[in-house]
Amino acid sequence: MSRIVRFHELGGPEVLRIEEVEVPPPGPGEIAVEIKAFGLNRAESMFRSGPYVEAPEFPARLGYEGAGVVTAVGAGVADFAPGDAVSVIPPLSITRWGSYGEVATFPAEVAVKHPASLTWVESAGIWMQYVTAYGALIEIAKLARGDFVLITAASSSVGLAAIQIARAVGAIPIATTRTSAKKAALLDAGAAHVVVTREEDLAARVAAITEGTGARIAFDPVAGPMLEQVAGAMAQNGIVIEYGALSPDPTSLPLFPLFTKNLTLHGYQYKDVVRDRKQLDRAKRFILDGLASGVLKPIIDKVFSFEQIVEAHHYLESNQQFGKIVVTV
Structure with a gap:
């Protein structure tokens, strides 16, 4: 027993x-x-x-x-x-x-x-945090050096893993947090920029950070009303990856940003990686190499x-x- x-x-x-x-x-x-x-x-x-x-x-x-x-x-x-x-x-x-x-x-x-x-x-x-972030950012979004990636709920374990993976490939992570209490910690954890959503306009701040282009990738577990704000912060032809539903409020489809920016809205679970043996092998190699080098911790x-x-x-x-x-x- x-x-x-x-x-x-x-x-x-x-x-x-x-x-x-x-x-x-x-x-x-x-x-x-x-x-x-x-x-x-x-x-x-x-x-x-x-x-x-x-x-x-x-x-x-x-x-x-x-x-x-x-x-x-x-x-x-x-x-x-x-x-x-x-x-x-x-x-x-x-x-x-x-x-x-x-x-x-x-x-x-x-x-x-x-x-x-x-x-x-x-x-x-x-494994949950790094496989989840890897599958979305590397396998789906093809995150690359110089990309701006918007990471919401960034103080979660998956959010922090996404920041580290972005840094590992030379991308620029923009983290969001509701209050300023975790801002300094997010910067210490590798976020290039932090947006405090209860104090700042997300789209305006991301536009300023990216010199008007917006983020090419967004990685969001919140949905709800937050999705409209995320869509407003995106670049033309950007991709929004939804991997959770933390918001208790209904999620409305942000039609006009989708139309005007030609956005892709991609639902995602870590299971997409686990189901595909080749993807899973690539994820293991990426994560184990990162852990061994200290890039991922x-x-x-x-x-x-x-x-x-x-x-x-x-x-x-x-x-x-x-x-x-x-x-x-």
Whole structure:
């Protein structure tokens, strides 16, 4: 029996329970991992509370990513053996696989032997943020040197990963934040410019930064009324990549900016990368090279113990964090 976080109904953080559960051995193509730490993601909060792109099957497990030691391998697994230290790229289904627990099984194809220089806490929270940002910016938008890229909700772990990836290829990241409280930290994290959206007009400020051209790429998890502002800050023939729905308000299509600027509005999930083996291999190489060189370095905001999982989810939903929230087991 192992301690596993599960929930039996949709709701707030209080629905999360630590329960003793018999975890089945890894099936064909899977590995079992003794979890040392796991990162938290807003997608997990949405899965727990609803609505989300995937519906839970109760009692439901939770968790997209983690790091630990391989304890067993299923049939057909050749690249891993018991004792290997691994971290996990989020698999395709949070319902089928969940990392919140002492033990978890995962498809071997999403496990990675991460750089030994990373701690368990760092390695537990690297893949969701970097794979998400890589797939959008590099694979879809073809981000290149000199490009202006607008990154909203930039103090999130994915936003910070996007800033680092932009810097890695010589692009110019423009970060947004609602208040000035995180402005200095975003500049220290590599943002070339920071726009405080409650104090500044986004389109006007981006126009000033780009000398009137606007941003070629926008990377946005907020949607809602924010989408109209983002569209107004875009360059001719720009691309807006939507990868979330954090705003509780309805999202209206910004028709006139789309028409007049010939914009592309592209919906996106990290799963686009995981489904494509060649893309996934390219993502692994890019991210591992960046981690090894230090160009990419996860920013950890706060660490909670396993027993503090409810408190950790409350903190996740507070929007206070700057970077990744990690839970140790």
